[in-house]
Amino acid sequence: MARAVTPQRKVINTALAWGVGLLIFFPILWTILTSFKTEAQAIADPPLFLNFDWTLENYAIVQERSDYMRFLWNSVIIAGGSTLLGIVIAVPAAWSMAFVPGRWTKDILLWMLSTKMLPAVGVLYPIYLIFIKLGLLDSRGGLVVVLMLINLPIIVWMLYTYFKEIPGEILEAARMDGAGLREELLYVLTPMAIPGIASTVLLNIILAWNEAFWTLNLTAAKAAPLTAFIASYSSPEGLFYAKLSAASTMAIAPILILGWFSQKQLVRGLTFGAVK
Amino acid sequence: MATQHSRSAARLMMAPAVVLLLGWMLVPLIMTLYFSFRKYLPLRGGDLGWVGFDNYVRFITSSAFWPAVQATLMIVGGVLLITVVLGVVLALLLDQPMWGQGIVRILVIAPFFVMPTVSALVWKNMFMDPVNGLFAHLWKAFGAEPVAWLSEASLPSIIMIVSWQWLPFATLILLTAIQSLDSEQLEAAEMDGAPALKRFWFIILPHLSRAITVVVLIQTIFLLSIFAEIFVTTQGSFGTRTLTYLIFQRVLESQNIGLGSAGGVYAIILANIVALFLMRIVGKNLDA
Numbered sequence: 001m002a003r004a005v006t007p008q009r010k011v012i013n014t015a016l017a018w019g020v021g022l023l024i025f026f027p028i029l030w031t032i033l034t035s036f037k038t039e040a041q042a043i044a045d046p047p048l049f050l051n052f053d054w055t056l057e058n059y060a061i062v063q064e065r066s067d068y069m070r071f072l073w074n075s076v077i078i079a080g081g082s083t084l085l086g087i088v089i090a091v092p093a094a095w096s097m098a099f100v101p102g103r104w105t106k107d108i109l110l111w112m113l114s115t116k117m118l119p120a121v122g123v124l125y126p127i128y129l130i131f132i133k134l135g136l137l138d139s140r141g142g143l144v145v146v147l148m149l150i151n152l153p154i155i156v157w158m159l160y161t162y163f164k165e166i167p168g169e170i171l172e173a174a175r176m177d178g179a180g181l182r183e184e185l186l187y188v189l190t191p192m193a194i195p196g197i198a199s200t201v202l203l204n205i206i207l208a209w210n211e212a213f214w215t216l217n218l219t220a221a222k223a224a225p226l227t228a229f230i231a232s233y234s235s236p237e238g239l240f241y242a243k244l245s246a247a248s249t250m251a252i253a254p255i256l257i258l259g260w261f262s263q264k265q266l267v268r269g270l271t272f273g274a275v276k
Numbered sequence: 277m278a279t280q281h282s283r284s285a286a287r288l289m290m291a292p293a294v295v296l297l298l299g300w301m302l303v304p305l306i307m308t309l310y311f312s313f314r315k316y317l318p319l320r321g322g323d324l325g326w327v328g329f330d331n332y333v334r335f336i337t338s339s340a341f342w343p344a345v346q347a348t349l350m351i352v353g354g355v356l357l358i359t360v361v362l363g364v365v366l367a368l369l370l371d372q373p374m375w376g377q378g379i380v381r382i383l384v385i386a387p388f389f390v391m392p393t394v395s396a397l398v399w400k401n402m403f404m405d406p407v408n409g410l411f412a413h414l415w416k417a418f419g420a421e422p423v424a425w426l427s428e429a430s431l432p433s434i435i436m437i438v439s440w441q442w443l444p445f446a447t448l449i450l451l452t453a454i455q456s457l458d459s460e461q462l463e464a465a466e467m468d469g470a471p472a473l474k475r476f477w478f479i480i481l482p483h484l485s486r487a488i489t490v491v492v493l494i495q496t497i498f499l500l501s502i503f504a505e506i507f508v509t510t511q512g513s514f515g516t517r518t519l520t521y522l523i524f525q526r527v528l529e530s531q532n533i534g535l536g537s538a539g540g541v542y543a544i545i546l547a548n549i550v551a552l553f554l555m556r557i558v559g560k561n562l563d564a
Contacts, residue, residue, distance in 0.1 A: 096286035
């Protein structure tokens with residue numbers, strides 16, 4: 001809503017908002033800047049902002065020493081795999097709940113959401129035990145399944161709210177024109193549902209990428225994603241600021257970019273339609 | 277519109293999601309309940325049999341319990357207070373006409389996308405380190421003695437880190453809510469001469485009450501189970517051992533499964549109390 005304000009007000013608003021915005025963003029900016037410094041410059045006193053010799057050596061060292069690509073690949077497989085698996089299971093469920101609601105639909109939706117509230121630590125040992133018994137500890141497959149399950153309620157919910165917005169009359173019109181269930185799904189509903197599915201995928205990749213309870217507790221060397229890789233910097237490598245920064249920048253960059261595309265979906269996805 | 281045929285097809289389409297979530301909920305839950313009634317020490321003799329409510333009593337009478345409850349409440353309460361108050365202020369600010377609104381929004385939202393281990397480590401080392409941290413430089417520049425944040429002011433430091441992560445979430449949701457406010461109502465109040473503070477108190481705040489409730493409930497559920505932020509900073513020392521972290525230590529570090537499981541049951545009950553309120557709000561909004 002564009003309200004008319006005096007130019008002075010607008011200048012003040014702009015200055016204030018940019019100031020606050022930069023302050024909040026500063027830790028990220030500082031991390032990115034530090035990643036291009038040498039270790040000596042990173043701890044220089046007084047701190048250096050832009051007046052240092054920019055270098056890429058930290059990125060090379062991080063990759064060389066810790067095989068960064070392997071962790072990145074694990075993150076991609078775990079976040080992408082769990083999201084895709086979740087979508088495959090959730091689309092039919094959300095679809096049927098949106099278009100053929102029954103007496104229990106509302107209760108089922110709320111119950112699904114309630115499973116999301118289960119504190120992970122309360123079931124840590126059972127899952128740990130099941131993972132050991134099935135040989136899933138430190139495997140990407142096991143994490144794909146666990147992350148799919150913890151995000152499934154959100155995926156179903158988001159898809160449900162998107163599908164609900166597709167008008168039912170269109171389906172009736174298609175049926176009148178003689179479309180069968182298959183044509184209806186393929187040519188009428190799917191094209192209309194693609195944007196909703198895409199947003200859901202986006203948000204869930206972000207959530208799975210940043211998940212840091214199960215990924216820390218169920219992986220060791222082999223299947224560890226970036227969350228665990230960064231955690232390994234907690235000591236004493238964390239004191240090498242430039243390398244910590246380079247590793248951190250690489251870990252958050254893909255998600256920052258995806259995240260900026262998904263701001264709108266964030267509200268819908270994380271409030272389960274309670275705030276629009 | 278729905279025929280018998282399509283109804284049974286619908287049930288079939290729902291089945292995988294329902295069955296999987298039911299299994300995901302029930303199997304570990306039943307196992308946790310079972311373990312919580314047993315003396316179970318995998319590294320020291322294994323399953324030593326039924327002990328009734330012993331673990332439940334021991335968990336809450338242990339000297340670590342009340343400090344953990346206190347730390348949990350401080351962190352959850354502190355973060356909620358900071359994120360909601362600043363979130364409302366920021367949302368109001370971002371709703372004003374300005375240049376570059378889209379970019380500012382992006383800057384403000386960014387911390388939410390940073391993985392918890394990264395934000396905790398960056399804050400711990402590059403800002404809160406008493407020797408090389410940026411805060412230490414800043415303090416020295418003003419002639420003050422640098423603070424060893426994570427050991428001397430551990431709880432406020434954790435609250436600060438977690439608030440930084442969650443402020444974007446609160447701001448974004450409150451901003452969405454503000455933007456749905458009917459601007460005519462505000463203009464009418466303005467023309468009637470209502471001062472800004474009164475407009476905020478009597479029109480904007482009541483309009484935001486539901487969004488604030490949702491923010492509080494959702495954040496509470498996530499904040500009750502923060503883990504990585506403590507895992508990579510203090511490891512639960514200096515009074516930052518929350519209920520979640522205490523249970524984690526009982527289960528994986530001291531391998532006392534019975535005791536940890538009893539703690540887990542307490543955590544599940546606690547989370548469910550919060551969830552109940554959230555469900556009621558979400559359910560009201562659902563016209564299925």
